[in-house]
Amino acid sequence: MSLLEFRDVTRQFGGLRAIDQVSFEVRENETVGLIGPNGAGKTTLFSMASGFLAPSAGEIWFSGARIDGRPAPEICRRGLVRTFQIVRPFGEMSVLDNVMIGSFLHHRDRAEARADALAVLRRFGMAERAGQPARTLTLAGRKRLEVAKVIATRPRLLMLDEVMAGLTRVEMDEIIALIRSLRDDGVTILLVEHNMHAVMALSDRVVVIHHGRKICDAEPEVAANDPAVVEAYLGGDEE
Amino acid sequence: MAARALLLPLGAAGALLLPLAFGNPYALSVVILALLYAYLALSWNLIGGITGQLSLGHAAYFGIGAYTSTVLFADLGLTPWLGMLAGAVLAGIAAVVIGLPCFRLRGAYYALATLAAAVILKVVVENSNELLGGPRGLDVRLLHDAPLYFQHTSKLFYYYVVLLLVGGALAANRWCLRSRFGYYLTAIRNDQEAAAALGVDARRYKLLAAVLSAAMTAIGGTFYAQYALFISPEKVFGVHLSVQIAVICIIGGRGTLWGPLLGALLLLMVVMRFEPRGVIALLGRALSGSRRLSGKAAKVRREAA
Numbered sequence: 001m002s003l004l005e006f007r008d009v010t011r012q013f014g015g016l017r018a019i020d021q022v023s024f025e026v027r028e029n030e031t032v033g034l035i036g037p038n039g040a041g042k043t044t045l046f047s048m049a050s051g052f053l054a055p056s057a058g059e060i061w062f063s064g065a066r067i068d069g070r071p072a073p074e075i076c077r078r079g080l081v082r083t084f085q086i087v088r089p090f091g092e093m094s095v096l097d098n099v100m101i102g103s104f105l106h107h108r109d110r111a112e113a114r115a116d117a118l119a120v121l122r123r124f125g126m127a128e129r130a131g132q133p134a135r136t137l138t139l140a141g142r143k144r145l146e147v148a149k150v151i152a153t154r155p156r157l158l159m160l161d162e163v164m165a166g167l168t169r170v171e172m173d174e175i176i177a178l179i180r181s182l183r184d185d186g187v188t189i190l191l192v193e194h195n196m197h198a199v200m201a202l203s204d205r206v207v208v209i210h211h212g213r214k215i216c217d218a219e220p221e222v223a224a225n226d227p228a229v230v231e232a233y234l235g236g237d238e239e
Numbered sequence: 240m241a242a243r244a245l246l247l248p249l250g251a252a253g254a255l256l257l258p259l260a261f262g263n264p265y266a267l268s269v270v271i272l273a274l275l276y277a278y279l280a281l282s283w284n285l286i287g288g289i290t291g292q293l294s295l296g297h298a299a300y301f302g303i304g305a306y307t308s309t310v311l312f313a314d315l316g317l318t319p320w321l322g323m324l325a326g327a328v329l330a331g332i333a334a335v336v337i338g339l340p341c342f343r344l345r346g347a348y349y350a351l352a353t354l355a356a357a358v359i360l361k362v363v364v365e366n367s368n369e370l371l372g373g374p375r376g377l378d379v380r381l382l383h384d385a386p387l388y389f390q391h392t393s394k395l396f397y398y399y400v401v402l403l404l405v406g407g408a409l410a411a412n413r414w415c416l417r418s419r420f421g422y423y424l425t426a427i428r429n430d431q432e433a434a435a436a437l438g439v440d441a442r443r444y445k446l447l448a449a450v451l452s453a454a455m456t457a458i459g460g461t462f463y464a465q466y467a468l469f470i471s472p473e474k475v476f477g478v479h480l481s482v483q484i485a486v487i488c489i490i491g492g493r494g495t496l497w498g499p500l501l502g503a504l505l506l507l508m509v510v511m512r513f514e515p516r517g518v519i520a521l522l523g524r525a526l527s528g529s530r531r532l533s534g535k536a537a538k539v540r541r542e543a544a
């Protein structure tokens with residue numbers, strides 16, 4: 001069954017068509033990689049699905065309801081969440097308090113929200129940093145916190161926007177293991193990532209975006225050998 | 240731990256007994272006004288400190304409180320204790336009316352919009368001669384010793400009332416900081432979009448905080464009216480009052496529990512240091528823009544004595 005579906009979605013920024021009639025779906029329990037060169041429109045797709053941007057045309061459906069143009073908090077409460085490519089910790093708050101903002105979605109009581117958040121931090125290997133102000137974390141720590149915050153809302157579908165960018169190999173392997181364990185828990189994942197090793201290792205399917213258009217939607221091995229995809233990455237008018 | 244547990248009862252006992260330490264009523268007047276400022280700063284803290292919405296229009300709510308209880312008392316004979324609650328409700332409604340358009344604005348634009356809202360209210364009151372007394376203001380009808388009508392010739396009465404207000408405001412701030420509500424407000428101050436991504440309806444929570452803050456501020460307005468026994472647009476709707484409330488909270492530490500209290504204490508100490516005898520005039524002027532507060536209230540009390 002399709003959990004998230006983009007139907008002919010277009011987004012115009014002035015004269016720039018950042019997303020051009022893109023359609024694809026993410027099925028329950030699937031992990032889909034969303035790839036494409038810088039500026040392809042991946043973050044724009046996330047922003048539209050999470051209520052931060054309205055599409056200029058087209059529809060977005062999540063779990064049987066049309067969600068495009070709905071407010072961000074409502075979409076989160078439905079179980080669809082996103083992380084931010086440029087991380088957005090609540091800088092003055094402690095790491096634990098950051099995660100509690102997520103877990104408060106299911107608890108009114110502070111002690112319960114705290115217990116839940118601590119469990120998430122333990123799972124993320126961050127328990128010993130619980131009391132530290134979020135702004136003092138390293139980049140790897142902040143990327144990880146970004147995921148911990150949304151996981152605490154117990155989402156059905158998680159949209160991860162380059163959570164591995166800027167990490168060392170070891171840190172990256174840790175995050176890959178973490179994403180695997182989330183997937184094994186039944187969380188559906190839409191993954192934007194530049195590192196091909198990570199995308200290939202995690203994805204059941206890959207959607208490739210180029211200049212705002214979908215150019216490929218296939219299994220990872222098939223996509224990697226698709227001439228249009230190779231052209232998009234090596235073709236040269238990008239980087 | 241034991242020391243911390245003792246701190247609260249000791250502080251409370253100290254506050255209750257403090258008036259015994261004052262030989263002259265001037266000192267007590269200064270303390271009452273400092274406590275009123277502390278109360279206002281604590282009220283402002285909910286929206287301006289914890290939520291990070293720099294309101295420069297809180298005189299609007301203070302004035303609504305002062306005028307509502309005073310007019311209800313003068314025209315209907317309603318005790319200001321109840322008029323105070325009516326003022327709080329009206330101020331809460333005003334906070335929604337002001338907040339809905341203003342919360343779309345960020346930073347300095349929000350501050351200026353709230354400031355403008357207070358100025359508009361002041362001008363409206365100044366131009367309503369029949370009902371609200373126009374620019375000259377309103378006297379509160381004198382009953383002398385009538386605690387049931389929120390009036391007394393003894394300053395001690397007002398001291399304990401404002402002490403209660405400060406205690407209540409501290410409790411409200413403490414509850415807020417430890418509840419989901421306060422966590423959400425803090426998250427909104429840090430990054431409203433990031434909070435929205437985690438399911439926090441920022442607009443709703445900002446409005447709730449603004450309503451609570453406005454209602455509490457209005458109660459301070461009624462207290463002031465009953466204490467000074469005279470109100471005017473300049474005194475209770477003035478821009479300087481809005482700015483002072485915000486500044487006291489900010490210098491003490493916005494968003495913290497004890498910051499607003501500390502800010503008021505700092506103000507008190509500065510004033511005491513520079514002019515120990517003229518303190519009341521200074522504080523009175525700071526709050527009201529004239530010497531009439533000390534003048535009239537003192538005269539009433541002299542007559543009564």
Ligand SMILES: Nc1ncnc2c1ncn2[C@@H]1O[C@H](COP(=O)(O)OP(=O)(O)O)[C@@H](O)[C@H]1O
Pocket residue numbers: 013016018036037038039040041042043044045
């Ligand atoms: N808010 C915006 N206003 C104008 N242009 C934007 C905005 N957001 C993104 N864009 C443009 O849309 C295109 C797609 O951007 P983005 O979705 O961030 O790409 P990606 O995440 O794939 O790198 C880029 O050309 C970018 O400059």
Ligand SMILES: [Mg+2]
Pocket residue numbers: 042043044085
């Ligand atoms: Mg991007």
